[in-house]
Amino acid sequence: MAHTGEPSTPRWSAEESFLELLTDTLELTDRACRGQFLQKLFRSIAQVELSESQAIDYWEQALVRKRELSESIGKKVALQAAIVDVLASAGQMRLPILMEYEELRKLQITATTDPLTRLYNRRFFEDYFERELNRSIRYNHKLALVVLDLHRFKEVNDKFGHPQGDALLQMAAATLRNTLRTSDYAFRIGGDEFALLLPQSDTEQAAALSRRLRSTYAGAIDPLNLRIPLALDYGLAVYPDDGEVQEVLIRVADERLYQLKNGTRDAIPFAPPKQETIPQPSPSAPPAYVPPPAPSPKPEPEPPRAAAPPQPAAEPRPTPAPEPPKAQGPSRPRGDGNNGHSELRRWERVSLANTHAYALIGDGVERTARVLDLGYGGVALETSRPEEFSEGFHAVLHVPILPPVRVNLKRIYLKPEESGVTRIGCSFVT
Numbered sequence: 001m002a003h004t005g006e007p008s009t010p011r012w013s014a015e016e017s018f019l020e021l022l023t024d025t026l027e028l029t030d031r032a033c034r035g036q037f038l039q040k041l042f043r044s045i046a047q048v049e050l051s052e053s054q055a056i057d058y059w060e061q062a063l064v065r066k067r068e069l070s071e072s073i074g075k076k077v078a079l080q081a082a083i084v085d086v087l088a089s090a091g092q093m094r095l096p097i098l099m100e101y102e103e104l105r106k107l108q109i110t111a112t113t114d115p116l117t118r119l120y121n122r123r124f125f126e127d128y129f130e131r132e133l134n135r136s137i138r139y140n141h142k143l144a145l146v147v148l149d150l151h152r153f154k155e156v157n158d159k160f161g162h163p164q165g166d167a168l169l170q171m172a173a174a175t176l177r178n179t180l181r182t183s184d185y186a187f188r189i190g191g192d193e194f195a196l197l198l199p200q201s202d203t204e205q206a207a208a209l210s211r212r213l214r215s216t217y218a219g220a221i222d223p224l225n226l227r228i229p230l231a232l233d234y235g236l237a238v239y240p241d242d243g244e245v246q247e248v249l250i251r252v253a254d255e256r257l258y259q260l261k262n263g264t265r266d267a268i269p270f271a272p273p274k275q276e277t278i279p280q281p282s283p284s285a286p287p288a289y290v291p292p293p294a295p296s297p298k299p300e301p302e303p304p305r306a307a308a309p310p311q312p313a314a315e316p317r318p319t320p321a322p323e324p325p326k327a328q329g330p331s332r333p334r335g336d337g338n339n340g341h342s343e344l345r346r347w348e349r350v351s352l353a354n355t356h357a358y359a360l361i362g363d364g365v366e367r368t369a370r371v372l373d374l375g376y377g378g379v380a381l382e383t384s385r386p387e388e389f390s391e392g393f394h395a396v397l398h399v400p401i402l403p404p405v406r407v408n409l410k411r412i413y414l415k416p417e418e419s420g421v422t423r424i425g426c427s428f429v430t
Contacts, residue, residue: 382424
């Protein structure tokens with residue numbers, strides 16, 4: 001290999017290489033987190049007890065000493081040597097024992113991760129959020145924040161105990177790890193609260209990921225038969241669409257989380273659905289006959305146009321009753337299916353009343369409604385908040401067996417039920 005005139009680079013040990021990487025990592029953390037970590041580091045290195053401010057001060061001195069020694073001897077000096085020099089000069093090097101690589105790695109993990117879920121902790125979330133937001137501002141990229149928590153998690157702890165609750169938190173963490181991209185970060189920021197940072201993700205992408213996480217978690221806990229409608233609720237905010245500073249983005253995401261939580265407070269997609277109140281005929285009784293509408297009277301043939309004496313004006317004919325519309329409406333048959341009578345709607349629908357089918361309504365953070373039945377021409381929904389449904393809206397249908405499908409819907413009718421909910425009949429819009 002040709003000489004370049006530059007001093008040869010020494011071959012560092014694994015411990016020294018890790019300390020070099022640690023230098024850059026600590027520069028990105030806040031002062032409190034850095035002090036806590038360095039306090040444990042110096043305790044392991046020299047068996048000395050330092051305050052967090054002292055530990056930071058010795059670390060910064062070691063970085064300066066490393067640079068000075070490297071310049072004075074003309075080659076790179078190991079950071080370990082600079083640390084020993086600083087501690088010895090300060091009279092702190094009583095037991096000159098440098099820690100093992102694995103012990104140092106454990107300290108780093110302890111300082112930045114949550115011990116139960118092994119996700120990053122809240123302190124690292126706050127620091128990393130600031131760094132990613134600054135990067136998004138610098139390069140004009142979008143950044144999505146998603147906050148999540150476990151719906152009715154306290155009931156699980158009260159009914160099954162905290163060990164079961166811890167297991168469900170670990171399952172939620174595993175769902176996040178297995179679903180996110182390598183560029184995404186997941187954090188546990190509270191008891192049953194989590195956060196995601198999704199660089200270069202817009203509202204639609206973040207919402208799709210959040211729905212997938214919710215669905216995956218629901219499938220993971222379904223075999224447990226908890227009898228409690230536990231779910232992964234979420235709210236999201238995107239820079240710069242929803243705000244440009246951390247506090248605003250966190251507030252918007254929290255507000256949307258509780259909008260979703262309030263929309264599912266009745267556990268619409270998870271509670272056992274009510275049966276539709278469609279009267280069924282008795283098996284022993286003959287089906288009731290409903291006569292078809294009277295056919296329109298045929299017009300009489302016009303008389304020949306030959307000359308004829310004037311005729312008296314004919315009396316006005318009664319206007320025939322209009323044919324019933326064939327648009328999608330509530331599923332109400334007009335006959336027993338055996339006497340040749342047609343249905344009110346053009347396409348038959350499949351009842352989903354006994355399933356967990358539901359629809360997410362709107363864009364970004366969605367409202368939730370139960371899916372009562374589904375057909376080629378439309379869908380019937382059930383909600384306790386019909387005032388939130390405009391004449392035309394978007395929805396993502398979650399139906400058993402089928403993958404989630406995004407549709408455009410037009411509201412055809414509203415039908416209040418005795419139970420306080422409202423049935424909304426919709427047709428598909430292409």
